[in-house]
Amino acid sequence: MDKKGNFDVLGIGNAIVDILSFTDDNFLQEHGFAKGSMTLVDEAVASSFYAKLGQTTECSGGSVANSLAGLASLGAKTAFIGKVKNDQLGAIFTHDLHAAGVYFDSKLATDGAATAHCMICVTPDAQRTMVTYLGACGLVSELDKDEELIARSNILYIEGYLWDAEDAKSAIRASIRTAKQHDKRVAFTLSDTFCVHRHHYEFLELIHNDVDILFANEAEIKALYKTENFDNAIEQVRGKVSVAAVTRSEKGSVVVTKEAIEIAATQPVHNLVDTTGAGDLYASGFLFGFSRGWDLLNCAQLGNKCAGEIITQLGARSQKPLHALVA
Amino acid sequence: MDKKGNFDVLGIGNAIVDILSFTDDNFLQEHGFAKGSMTLVDEAVASSFYAKLGQTTECSGGSVANSLAGLASLGAKTAFIGKVKNDQLGAIFTHDLHAAGVYFDSKLATDGAATAHCMICVTPDAQRTMVTYLGACGLVSELDKDEELIARSNILYIEGYLWDAEDAKSAIRASIRTAKQHDKRVAFTLSDTFCVHRHHYEFLELIHNDVDILFANEAEIKALYKTENFDNAIEQVRGKVSVAAVTRSEKGSVVVTKEAIEIAATQPVHNLVDTTGAGDLYASGFLFGFSRGWDLLNCAQLGNKCAGEIITQLGARSQKPLHALVA
Numbered sequence: 001m002d003k004k005g006n007f008d009v010l011g012i013g014n015a016i017v018d019i020l021s022f023t024d025d026n027f028l029q030e031h032g033f034a035k036g037s038m039t040l041v042d043e044a045v046a047s048s049f050y051a052k053l054g055q056t057t058e059c060s061g062g063s064v065a066n067s068l069a070g071l072a073s074l075g076a077k078t079a080f081i082g083k084v085k086n087d088q089l090g091a092i093f094t095h096d097l098h099a100a101g102v103y104f105d106s107k108l109a110t111d112g113a114a115t116a117h118c119m120i121c122v123t124p125d126a127q128r129t130m131v132t133y134l135g136a137c138g139l140v141s142e143l144d145k146d147e148e149l150i151a152r153s154n155i156l157y158i159e160g161y162l163w164d165a166e167d168a169k170s171a172i173r174a175s176i177r178t179a180k181q182h183d184k185r186v187a188f189t190l191s192d193t194f195c196v197h198r199h200h201y202e203f204l205e206l207i208h209n210d211v212d213i214l215f216a217n218e219a220e221i222k223a224l225y226k227t228e229n230f231d232n233a234i235e236q237v238r239g240k241v242s243v244a245a246v247t248r249s250e251k252g253s254v255v256v257t258k259e260a261i262e263i264a265a266t267q268p269v270h271n272l273v274d275t276t277g278a279g280d281l282y283a284s285g286f287l288f289g290f291s292r293g294w295d296l297l298n299c300a301q302l303g304n305k306c307a308g309e310i311i312t313q314l315g316a317r318s319q320k321p322l323h324a325l326v327a
Numbered sequence: 328m329d330k331k332g333n334f335d336v337l338g339i340g341n342a343i344v345d346i347l348s349f350t351d352d353n354f355l356q357e358h359g360f361a362k363g364s365m366t367l368v369d370e371a372v373a374s375s376f377y378a379k380l381g382q383t384t385e386c387s388g389g390s391v392a393n394s395l396a397g398l399a400s401l402g403a404k405t406a407f408i409g410k411v412k413n414d415q416l417g418a419i420f421t422h423d424l425h426a427a428g429v430y431f432d433s434k435l436a437t438d439g440a441a442t443a444h445c446m447i448c449v450t451p452d453a454q455r456t457m458v459t460y461l462g463a464c465g466l467v468s469e470l471d472k473d474e475e476l477i478a479r480s481n482i483l484y485i486e487g488y489l490w491d492a493e494d495a496k497s498a499i500r501a502s503i504r505t506a507k508q509h510d511k512r513v514a515f516t517l518s519d520t521f522c523v524h525r526h527h528y529e530f531l532e533l534i535h536n537d538v539d540i541l542f543a544n545e546a547e548i549k550a551l552y553k554t555e556n557f558d559n560a561i562e563q564v565r566g567k568v569s570v571a572a573v574t575r576s577e578k579g580s581v582v583v584t585k586e587a588i589e590i591a592a593t594q595p596v597h598n599l600v601d602t603t604g605a606g607d608l609y610a611s612g613f614l615f616g617f618s619r620g621w622d623l624l625n626c627a628q629l630g631n632k633c634a635g636e637i638i639t640q641l642g643a644r645s646q647k648p649l650h651a652l653v654a
Contacts, residue, residue, distance in 0.1 A: 019419075055396070055426050056419070057384060057646070087415055088414055088416050092385060096382055100381075314384075319384070
């Protein structure tokens with residue numbers, strides 16, 4: 001918070017603890033999970049899949065929550081809204097956001113489903129495939145301090161994954177209306193190609209009406225415009241949002257505005273371990289620059305650097321402070 | 328288990344989930360924790376210390392449990408006795424042992440203290456300093472299938488840390504008597520210099536009467552014999568146990584028997600990340616060779632290799648299979 005108690009970025013997202021495990025490609029095929037995707041499962045499937053995973057490492061996650069932890073590590077003032085239960089995973093998630101310096105005091109659920117967890121299979125190519133049990137996340141609809149936090153924040157950042165919790169949608173829509181009324185910027189990430197397929201029309205409507213800053217990777221933006229041609233997707237999004245920042249892995253990222261299409265090249269990454277959180281940390285870097293009024297190409301370059309850092313680590317929360325990347 | 332359902336090694340130890348965080352030396356000094364030590368704390372201190380930790384990563388731990396997971400990864404048949412509660416950390420601990428292939432079906436505690444956790448501060452020199460809340464661990468005294476498992480195992484492996492749970496001691500002593508009655512080998516690790524100081528006479532009595540294979544590092548063996556001189560400590564332990572395997576970090580390890588003192592040199596380790604589990608994985612390698620009837624120097628060399636592998640990773644459970652190290 002600044003002296004007035006304001007935030008650079010307020011995020012709303014699924015509050016999730018990641019359970020990471022190294023697997024091979026056959027393991028994913030046997031269980032029918034498409035590599036690179038995020039699949040939602042119920043408690044029973046989550047439990048039986050967990051029993052088949054090898055040695056695991058646990059680390060707080062959640063797409064927007066990861067971005068906020070990254071933003072805070074860069075030096076931004078951030079707040080998070082999301083739902084955990086008062087259980088051990090909820091305590092881990094809460095601790096890690098607080099440790100990062102993110103303001104988070106959403107009320108804990110005291111009964112019902114457990115805190116969400118996401119089983120992440122990391123294959124030898126460092127790609128991650130996610131199997132998620134949303135648990136307590138849907139309860140984000142029970143927000144109460146929403147409006148006050150939105151009024152105190154410059155950017156409202158929302159993840160597409162939230163559309164998977166049916167109960168949460170109306171609360172999220174209300175939050176976006178509130179942000180617009182207070183003349184705030186709305187940032188949105190498409191999250192995942194399957195997520196785009198699931199909520200295609202709702203996403204298009206949202207993006208073309210309410211979103212100022214759109215984050216997507218190449219596959220997601222193509223899914224949004226139902227095209228196999230990247231340039232075509234870029235032309236379609238151009239002018240529909242103030243800025244679209246589209247990541248392309250080792251090709252860096254593309255910043256699309258009505259006026260220009262700019263390419264931010266990226267450095268090759270050595271010691272690639274796990275791509276979990278690459279997109280989330282790209283958003284951290286981009287939004288940090290944006291909140292500081294940087295030109296968009298510089299925003300994208302910091303995004304590239306943050307993404308390049310997190311993929312040398314296991315999990316989506318950096319074990320090293322990121323502020324050294326701001327140069 | 329072999330065809331007869333037998334185990335190479337049965338371990339009894341504290342069942343703990345590690346909470347790892349990178350810190351600096353000042354942080355340890357501020358909180359009064361001696362670098363490299365393991366300090367026991369109650370729930371209130373654990374909770375207030377946790378609140379001060381930065382970003383964390385969770386990973387199953389427990390000294391003997393780590394050794395067994397390593398042994399299983401090398402290809403040995405192992406079983407574990409220890410106590411967790413039926414909570415989320417207990418489920419993580421249980422999953423990870425099962426995933427490693429370790430037999431573990433100790434009854435879960437349904438009330439009382441939570442599953443144990445150990446907050447591990449990793450400093451820039453990769454040294455680890457541990458702050459442990461034992462929680463449900465003390466309940467290991469409520470063993471029941473003890474005798475049958477001991478009778479089915481060739482080696483009983485016990486950690487010195489168990490002496491910190493007053494209630495557990497008589498159960499452990501009974502287990503050792505049972506092992507002796509069944510003509511099994513008893514292996515023991517000194518665990519930690521502070522642990523040696525706390526239980527000095529009990530450890531000496533145990534080691535000189537009942538232990539066949541003793542694991543220690545240089546500081547621990549010196550603490551056991553209250554000497555600053557390593558050679559003196561080695562001379563004192565010589566002949567008191569069948570074999571003492573003493574680790575010396577980058578100097579490798581020393582194997583002490585009545586007949587000989589042999590030095591197993593080790594390779595320099597690049598990419599040193601976190602020394603957590605170095606001693607535990609040394610025991611994995613040594614006991615694997617021992618269970619296969621290898622000569623003791625080869626046992627020590629595999630111990631060195633396993634220790635060298637785990638210190639390139641965060642946490643004490645290897646994310647890569649270890650069997651490639653058996654050559």
